[in-house]
Amino acid sequence: MAAPRAGRETPPNPAGLRRRMRSDHVTAQTAQDVSALYEQLWNLRPPQCTGDQRTATDAAQALAAERGRLPPLAWDDIDTDTDSRHHTERVETGDDLDEIAIERALAGDGVHFEHLTPAEQDDVVRRLTERGRSIRDIAQQLATTTRTISRRRTSINAA
Template sequence: MNKPARKPKPTACSKCGNPKVAGRGLCRPHYQQAYRAGTLDAHDTKADRADKPECPDDHKHDGSTVCYRNHGCRCAPCRARRSKEESLRSKQKAYGTYDSGFVDATPVRQHLQKLGEYGIGQRQAAELAEVSRGRVTAILYGRRGEDRSGQPSSKVDRAIAARILAVRLDFGSLAQNAVIPARGAHRRVQALMTLGWTLTEIGDRCGVSVHNFSAMMRREQMRAQTHRTVAAVYEQLSMTLPPSSTTAEKQAISRSQNHARANGYRPPLAWDDIDLDDDIAAGAVESEETPEIDEVAVELALTGTKVKLTKAERDAAITEAHRRRWSDQRTADVLRLNVRTIIRERDRLKLKAWPTKELIHVGFEE
């Protein structure tokens, strides 16, 4: 019985005409595409999509990977940009220096909320930070739409976070009768009391009687003009000690400082931003006894878990991060603190800064 004649071996890809045939009458790219798809039916490859951009021509195809990821564009500039970023990412992961470029959005969201308390809304905050209003809205409330979860962003680009956190209050632009939180004024008066200044002396310099000044210290809100007056007096006295030439003056200084110490008031240099900083450390009185440290809480905090730490536990976490040769910026990101706070606390704990070459920015090393 005669065997049927064999079909001639294909000399070119049946899809694109490529003379290099890998199998099934297909070139290597089409063969791999068919293998992944599980069918030999018509399908396209990177080569087929190379000259078929699916996003507007005015987009900067080589400026970012937005067109490649979101619009499915496969033009030459988009593919080159994508390849460049993937190559860089692979190298950074191999060297242990990879950083996604995103940070926790919670501090940024809290900062925007505090700005809102002082009358700086989304639009003005976006203009001051030089970011789009959509970014600010996404951080505060999340994105809306059919394909959006509606949940506030959990991560935000590091550069955008730095711009928003750099926005500071400008009380000079507020109307005199604008009602704002009294938190900043209260902190300024309390800081002066830690130096020995009394409410009577501060009130006299503000042009307010001690009775009205004490009432102001119990209110949660005040006029912007009153805040500006207190802030001006604070600028004059924050680096000056009160006169102590007589016995009465010394007694007044002692009473004021004792009252400040008993209530846990913080001195002027304890604040990074006296208007917007959190009240975590305010009101805490240091104990003469050795405080207990929860080692589990410290370890969780060093893994990035949000844990409420005592002052002693925070010191232990900063000390451990220094032992691991973490950079100040990485320690601040993991512990959710301002980098200036880390530097100040490290100096207080007498921990010398490591040379730049020995710092570990990403990863863990014993």
């Protein structure tokens, strides 16, 4: 007799979950499994200890960007957005900075360079530079290129 599924703590089998997600119908259990897995993983950074892990992460992020997939943070105000396709297009209003976004970017909490306004980008790059972080470290943390960070540093110093 199979053990009850309610309240189980082990994640579902990846192959089985993938198969169930590709089905024409979604059961309540599949929806619960996906929801539980999302809650466990949405704010975790992927492992990047080895070259293979970094390559897999970069490939997954590139594929997601190519397919127009947004990261979880982009959906945090989904109920108030009128058109989610434009969620990442933010209007900069002068010196208005989102301190929460800046703090999360500084903490490496999944806020990428592209999620910030130009003023917020400047602030984050300036603060991380002041903390002694290298261009490479900043680029990795903000999921952008070293060239982008180098250019931003130059523009900050010129201002």
